Amino acid sequence: MNIAIIGTQWGDEGKGKIVDLLTQKKKVKAVVRYQGGPNAGHTVVVRGEKHAFHLLPSGILYPDKTCVIGNGVIIDPAVLAEEIKILEDSAGKKHARILISEKCHLIMPWHKIRDVLDCGKIGTTGRGIGPCYEDAVGRRGIRLIDAANKKRLGLRIKEELTWNRCLIKTWKGKFNLSSEKILSDYWQALEGIKKNPLIQIGDVTEWLWETERKGGEIIFEGAQATLLDINHGTYPFVTSSNSTVGGLLTGTGFRPKKLEVIGVVKAYTTRVGSGPFPTELINKTGERIREIGHEYGTTTGRPRRCGWLDIPSLIYAKKINNLDSLAMTKLDVLTGIGALKIKVNPNFSVDTVELSRQRPVYETLSGWNENIAKIRRFEQLPQAAKKYIKRVEQLTGLPIKLIGVGSDRRAIIRKNV
Ligand code: GDP
Ligand code: IMO
Ligand code: MG
Numbered sequence: 078m079n080i081a082i083i084g085t086q087w088g089d090e091g092k093g094k095i096v097d098l099l100t101q102k103k104k105v106k107a108v109v110r111y112q113g114g115p116n117a118g119h120t121v122v123v124r125g126e127k128h129a130f131h132l133l134p135s136g137i138l139y140p141d142k143t144c145v146i147g148n149g150v151i152i153d154p155a156v157l158a159e160e161i162k163i164l165e166d167s168a169g170k171k172h173a174r175i176l177i178s179e180k181c182h183l184i185m186p187w188h189k190i191r192d193v194l195d196c197g198k199i200g201t202t203g204r205g206i207g208p209c210y211e212d213a214v215g216r217r218g219i220r221l222i223d224a225a226n227k228k229r230l231g232l233r234i235k236e237e238l239t240w241n242r243c244l245i246k247t248w249k250g251k252f253n254l255s256s257e258k259i260l261s262d263y264w265q266a267l268e269g270i271k272k273n274p275l276i277q278i279g280d281v282t283e284w285l286w287e288t289e290r291k292g293g294e295i296i297f298e299g300a301q302a303t304l305l306d307i308n309h310g311t312y313p314f315v316t317s318s319n320s321t322v323g324g325l326l327t328g329t330g331f332r333p334k335k336l337e338v339i340g341v342v343k344a345y346t347t348r349v350g351s352g353p354f355p356t357e358l359i360n361k362t363g364e365r366i367r368e369i370g371h372e373y374g375t376t377t378g379r380p381r382r383c384g385w386l387d388i389p390s391l392i393y394a395k396k397i398n399n400l401d402s403l404a405m406t407k408l409d410v411l412t413g414i415g416a417l418k419i420k421v422n423p424n425f426s427v428d429t430v431e432l433s434r435q436r437p438v439y440e441t442l443s444g445w446n447e448n449i450a451k452i453r454r455f456e457q458l459p460q461a462a463k464k465y466i467k468r469v470e471q472l473t474g475l476p477i478k479l480i481g482v483g484s485d486r487r488a489i490i491r492k493n494v
Contacts, residue, residue: 080297080337083303083322084299085394085403086342088347090406091406091481093121095339100136100142105142106293107293108134110144110145110147111147112324113149113206113318114153118130118376123486132150133160133161143175145281147178147281147328151181151209152177152221153204156204161175178278180330181220182212183209183221183224184209188212191207191241191245192204199313200350219233230267286331297325299321301316311429314352314353321398337401338401343386344411345384345386346383346385355387355435357384358384362415388469388472391403395475402494403475404477406481408449408462408480412446412449413445417442417444420437449482450488477494
């Protein structure tokens, strides 16, 4: 069965860990990113070694698989080249093959400047995401297809530079790079990528189609999360792509015949950047969760805002993505916190004015003090931890099939449902 892994909250739920775990299965042939860009930071921990992926799919550590970057992903060639270098310095050439869609849009230097000047107010990652997607929709984007040869890329850079200089000047920003400098930097990074024998730029749709036809299973790795989706999230405090399941179809040009959709949820909630967050804990408990859970951004290092679990928002994520089940990560972080609260208001609103006014109605559950990091069977969890899981299942109407009890690849409980 093909599987889509989708964030149910405001990101950083542990999608990378779940993708890495599911990729182990022999029948899985490919792991696909289909939206977002280097704003994503997905962590995989293998025997104590931490890997952070921004553009590379989290199945990259398996040499016998193919990692696919679909057309919906926007690429910063320097970030991709650096990420591959870090990976190869640590893992050598023993990583998955990489197939990148020629239709991917490139993040250009002016996108990063516009991001900071225009979009900074919502607390973006500053990676040029919004402006790059804006240009893609505005039909001004530069794609990998345009980088087929140096002359063509140089022409496109010149065409876009004039307009961008004007735009940045009106916002009283500075843009000093020449088209020659941009071309030489981009060409160097792209040449390095193209020369790598494990990387191919080509037709993703065709390859996925053939892989499915031959019986291979595919994992689709969502970046960001439901509440950050451009159409369905807490607009305008969102990212600029479809991070709900819908992004999968347009971001690959491929419709899987069968698809299981697993929502990843942290045992509590975090958010980076601005925007309403009704269950936010601006107190010692929030700080404690941040410290125990190492809640600092994988991409920007910013402290993540922490709060209780929000059940109505999970039910919203269930409906938008038609989730089949949940994977709950970071249950271990709640150990020793004391009594636990979950928000149970009857409704969730993505109207940010209404959401910021909403007063959370909480249900209180008992906490536990036992260390659960080494537990691998649901039955062995403390009574209170089992009750917490069961109550979330009951309130959301979704089975929780995987439970994370530590950052390592092996720190997981597979629960029979
Ligand atoms: P993603 O963006 O959804 O892939 O999540 P991130 O990688 O940005 O953030 C999740 C963080 O939690 C990473 O540092 C993971 O290594 C860590 N993590 C994932 N699952 C667990 C878990 O079950 N327990 C603990 N303690 N850490 C986890
Ligand atoms: P992963 O895939 C958490 C947030 C930013 C900001 C908003 C818009 O690791 O879960 P952008 O740079 O995308 O224009 O910023 O979205 N954001 C994330 N928050 N995890 C992410 O990705 C995020 N990607 C973007 O903090 O509030
Ligand atoms: Mg992350």
